[in-house]
Amino acid sequence: MDWQALALSLKLSFCTMVVLVVLGMPLAAWLAFSKRRWKPIVEAIVALPLVLPPTVLGFYVLMALGPSSPLGACCERIFGHRLPFTFSGLLIASVLYSLPFAVQPFSAAFASVDPRILEASACSGAGPLKTFFRLILPLSWAGVLTGLVLSFAHTLGEFGVVLMVGGNIPGATRTVSIAIYDQVQSMDYGAAARTSALLLGVSFTVLVLTYSLRKVRLFP
Amino acid sequence: MSRSLDCDFECRFKQGPVIRAAFALPTEEASVTVLFGPSGCGKTTVLRCLAGLEKPDTGFIRFGEESWCEAATQVHQPPQRRTLGFVFQDYALFPNLSVAGNLAYPLVGISKDERHRRVSAMIALLKLEGLEHRRPVELSGGQQQRVALGRALIHRPRLLLMDEPLSALDRPSQESLRRELRGILREMGIPALLVTHDRNEALMLGDRLLLMQDGGIQQDGLPAEVFTRPRTPELAQALGIGTVVRVRILSRENGLVRVAAGSVELLAPDPGGLGEYAHACIRGEGVAVEREVHGDPTTRNRLRAKIVGMEPQGALVRLHLDCGFSLEALVTAWACEDLNLREGETVMAMVKATAIHLIPVW
CATH class of the missing domain: 3.40.50.300 (P-loop containing nucleotide triphosphate hydrolases)
Structure with missing residues (x-):
């Protein structure tokens, strides 16, 4: 069992989830409530990772973060090192790859809040932030939880993007799915089976917990 | 200010x-x-x-x-x-x-x-x-x-x-x-x-x-x-006034005006500004119904009427009457039962003059 890879995968999943809370929630709120004509374009961009092969996404992220691109050069100046084949680069790729798994459930949950309640909040003098934190977020907790768990579980099992952007550096970018791939390549089927079973168990448990919690109605 | x-x-x-x-x-x-x-x-x-x-x-x-x-x-x-x-x-x-x-x-x-x-x-x-x-x-x-x-x-x-x-x-x-x-x-x-x-x-x-x-x-x-006092017949209907009927002005006397509604005559307060015709708006609450059909039906807005429909509305019953024109009366269910009112029967409808509002037709 490659415990180092498992720890790295858990760290990556947790960090991805945290970044998606910070970036995904405002984006989801905008998608849920905006009436802009170009909203479908943003929705399509968010959903792209669902249909794009991970290698294609990984390739573009690799190119974008590489030293020859303006973005990559800028990131290098900020972080002091190149992002491809580092944990930071891997995190950026994971956030992009898991974006729809968080943003879509968040957005659907926010949109399902009764608009009359939002109007009542505005008429009570509350601004958008107060309305979001006091009403929208508590009333859409099930969708938010689903988004968080899906993005966590999805990052835990990702392979293609990780391989393209992170490579296979033990302790830095070697995640558990890469470790399984390595174990199979070196014909260590026993270790691969144990790691796979652990990943399967963790993913299954997380999903069962999520779906059980979603049935609990806090605010009927 | x-x-x-x-x-x-x-x-x-x-x-x-x-x-x-x-x-x-x-x-x-x-x-x-x-x-x-x-x-x-x-x-x-x-x-x-x-x-x-x-x-x-x-x-x-x-x-x-x-x-x-x-x-x-x-x-x-x-x-x-x-x-x-x-x-x-x-x-x-x-x-x-x-x-x-x-x-x-x-x-x-x-x-x-x-x-x-x-x-x-x-x-x-x-x-x-x-x-x-x-x-x-x-x-x-x-x-x-x-x-x-x-x-x-x-x-x-x-x-x-x-x-x-x-x-x-x-x-x-x-x-x-x-x-x-x-x-x-x-x-x-x-x-x-x-x-x-x-x-x-x-x-x-x-x-x-x-x-x-x-x-x-x-x-x-x-x-x-x-x-x-609705301003137009359409507003009278929007306000739920059951009877809005076109009438002809017959005479004016002492602040009252005598009008012809279909084949019967009514007395109503004169709102002023009336020409030859007007719309008479009569609230159902201003119409009383009694069994006695004898006596002079032309005095004090007493009209002989046939019940053509009865519409229960909670504690009240809306009566649709034919008295030469379509008239609505709103009576209590208790009064309806007490008078044993049935569709097709003839009753005497009494319209309070003050319940009639005339809207001039221009």
């Missing part, structure tokens, strides 16, 4: 009606203005525009010196900047907050002690003691209505807007809350604009009535005056 809400605006809906509103409300005094009209005439749209929840396509809404909306210059103040209270038809209480949480929600920029004091005072005023920690789903319709009213009033808004606040309640709750609502509004001293299509609500709560029909305000006056 007195402060007032002035508005003159239009809202256009795609493939739908155009809603127009032009009126001024004095907001220095705690009066209740009723926006009355049939369902679908645009009352709620007017209220939502005043609250800032809808943007008018043309026109303006001003509150004293403040400009809430100027369509021409794209000025539109959000609801948060208008400092008003809004009671929604379905209450729109916050389901995740308790009664106390809902009431305290609009209170910002005050100390915790002051917030607690104001919430406690509102709970006492609205008789919600013991329910502070309950969620909205655990409340009855009447209790929810009180919480919605308290939430709209607690931050002392400059204007209270209410969209059919009692319509979701059963009739006994409506009646008791109607009485209390009037007292609460007086005590809080906040001017209010109330939307309703309920005549009793309008009469009991309103100091002034704006009658809305076909997407515009058609008549403005004291509630009792508007209800008894």
Whole structure:
């Protein structure tokens, strides 16, 4: 069992989830409530990772973060090192790859809040932030939880993007799915089976917990 | 200079009606203005525009010196900047907050002690003691209505807007809350604009009535005056006046006018300005029915009539009568039973002269 890879995968999943809370929630709120004509374009961009092969996404992220691109050069100046084949680069790729798994459930949950309640909040003098934190977020907790768990579980099992952007550096970018791939390549089927079973168990448990919690109605 | 809400605006809906509103409300005094009209005439749209929840396509809404909306210059103040209270038809209480949480929600920029004091005072005023920690789903319709009213009033808004606040309640709750609502509004001293299509609500709560029909305000006056003296036959029908009949003026004497309605004659107060013809509006409540069909039917608006239809309406029965023209009478179910009234029978209908309002035909 490659415990180092498992720890790295858990760290990556947790960090991805945290970044998606910070970036995904405002984006989801905008998608849920905006009436802009170009909203479908943003929705399509968010959903792209669902249909794009991970290698294609990984390739573009690799190119974008590489030293020859303006973005990559800028990131290098900020972080002091190149992002491809580092944990930071891997995190950026994971956030992009898991974006729809968080943003879509968040957005659907926010949109399902009764608009009359939002109007009542505005008429009570509350601004958008107060309305979001006091009403929208508590009333859409099930969708938010689903988004968080899906993005966590999805990052835990990702392979293609990780391989393209992170490579296979033990302790830095070697995640558990890469470790399984390595174990199979070196014909260590026993270790691969144990790691796979652990990943399967963790993913299954997380999903069962999520779906059980979603049935609990806090605010009927 | 007195402060007032002035508005003159239009809202256009795609493939739908155009809603127009032009009126001024004095907001220095705690009066209740009723926006009355049939369902679908645009009352709620007017209220939502005043609250800032809808943007008018043309026109303006001003509150004293403040400009809430100027369509021409794209000025539109959000609801948060208008400092008003809004009671929604379905209450729109916050389901995740308790009664106390809902009431305290609009209170910002005050100390915790002051917030607690104001919430406690509102709970006492609205008789919600013991329910502070309950969620909205655990409340009855009447209790929810009180919480919605308290939430709209607690931050002392400059204007209270209410969209059919009692319509979701059963009739006994409506009646008791109607009485209390009037007292609460007086005590809080906040001017209010109330939307309703309920005549009793309008009469009991309103100091002034704006009658809305076909997407515009058609008549403005004291509630009792508007209800008894509609300006046009169409408005009379919108106000629920059961009988509107075209009559010919026969003679005038001592402030009364004798008119011919179909084959019978009626005496009515002379409103002045009558020509050769008029529309006679007769409220069902002003028509009494008795079994005795003998005597002179031409005196004191006594009309021999045949019952052509009976329509039970709770404690009342609406009788459709044929007395040379179609006349409606509203009698109690008890009287109906006592007189043993049946369809097809002939009775004597007595129309109070004061229940007849004549609208000149130009």
